[in-house]
Amino acid sequence: MCGIFGAYAPTQEALLEDVYLGLYALQHRGQESAGVAWINGDGTAKAIKGMGLVHDALNQHDLATRRTHVAIGHVRYSTAGGSLAANAQPLVATYARGPIGIAHNGNLTNGKAIAQYLENRGAIFQSTTDTEVIIHLMAHQAHKPPLEALIDALRRLTGAYSLAVLLKDRLVAARDPWGFRPLVLGRRGNMTYIASESCALDIVGAELIRDVEPGEIVVVDEKGIRSLRIPVEPKRRYSCAFEYVYFARPDSIIDGRSVYAARKELGRLLARSSPCPGTSMVTGMPDSGTLAAMGYAEESGLAYEKAIVRNRYVGRTFIQPTQRVRELGVRIKLNPVPHLMDGRDVVVVDDSIVRGTTAQRIVNLMGGCGARNVHLRIASPPVRFPCYYGIDTPNSEELAAARMDIEELEKEVGACSLAFLNEEDLYAAIGKDSRSICTACFSGRYLEGKEMDHDLDL
DSSP states (O other): OEEEEEEEEEEEEOHHHHHHHHHHHTGGGOOSEEEEEEEOTTSOEEEEEEESSHHHHSOHHHHHHOOEEEEEEEEEOOSSSOSOGGGOSSEEEEETTEEEEEEEESOBTTHHHHHHHHHTTTOOOSOSSTTHHHHHHHHTTTTSOHHHHHHHHHHTOOBOOEEEEEETTEEEEEEOTTOOSOOEEEEETTEEEEESSTHHHHHTTOEEEEEOOTTEEEEEETTEEEEEEOSOOOSSOOEEHHIIIIISOTTOEETTEEHHHHHHHHHHHHHHHSOOTTOOEEEEOTTTTHHHHHHHHHHHTOEEOOOEEEOTTSOOGGGSSSHHHHHHHHHHHEEEOHHHHTTOEEEEEESOOSSSHHHHHHHHHHHHTTOSEEEEEESSOOOOSOOSSSOSOOSGGGOHHHHSOHHHHHHHHTOSEEEEOOHHHHHHHHTOOTTTEEOHHHHOOOOOGGGGOOOOOO
């Protein structure tokens, strides 16, 4: 999962500081690298990138002194391509038609096939990220104007992509025809912004205009804002359920639905389907389980306590690149409040169980603090299948619920009881049905077949 941000102004402004702030608001979407790219006054493209968090990778004071009228930014955690400096984005290049910069959130399911196709025809890749194939596809269409070449490249892609693109003096936003990953459009005065989530617009004082629609290309230049379509007609929208369950910030609005409201509703419906009589307290796994826990407590009529404290200086353990780092992260990230646990039966609500490391550790910690019984409730269905659209679950062997049934998983994590939300309640809480939201990581129902088959001939 990654975060992207873009800004456009008709005159030279301090847009790079806005991009920096936008990336800061999107830091939860990627912590491995960060970067910005912009168009200089001479028409050339410039990029600054680095490994680590935004404030480590980028110099805010330096960016605040630079002026441009169009810029993009990216925060990354690796799904396609390793955690390498060469894969940090935005990717910037100059081809026959001029400079281009791309920041990408998502995974291209045919990225490797396209790369091999292009390499066989002489293309030389500088990174291992699937994003670079977009630049090469455009370069192979050098007889076309840049915008037409971009549209033609997007027509050939399958999988998930939300893009912020520098195209000479234009800012371009694009969202795949299925709408897997979120992308929004905002405005402040004469400045236009694009962002992965609406919370990034808030930090720069911009107003949310609307979501970029699935299959839409938004072009921002001196003529204003115009909308084009990617010439692919999918049979459905297919936005990611996991955005609402875990990834997005709760103060964001995705496709018209408040993430905050969706998460509380997940908890309420979980309390109805999987009550836990005899318990005296509900707590949530910080931070993505907190709102579901509040909803569970309200629906159950139980007290809610913030009984697990999170170290704010530790990043999200799920999106760390190695299992060893994940395990170390859990040890220093979460700590129960002992006097709230002593002799009590407790319900702990978490957003999901992916690898099971966090759940097992926190149940053990709570027992060690004196909790009599710990009941674990999960505000999503079991994650049993890998995601090919931008989440770091490359195979089922890493997924706890794929290796064990619920009874075995209950014993594995050490809970007195374990229950998950069902898929129907997931749809109800998000406000979408099975035809408009992707639950492949829960159900194994992937978007495949002719609906994603495109012509690759160049």
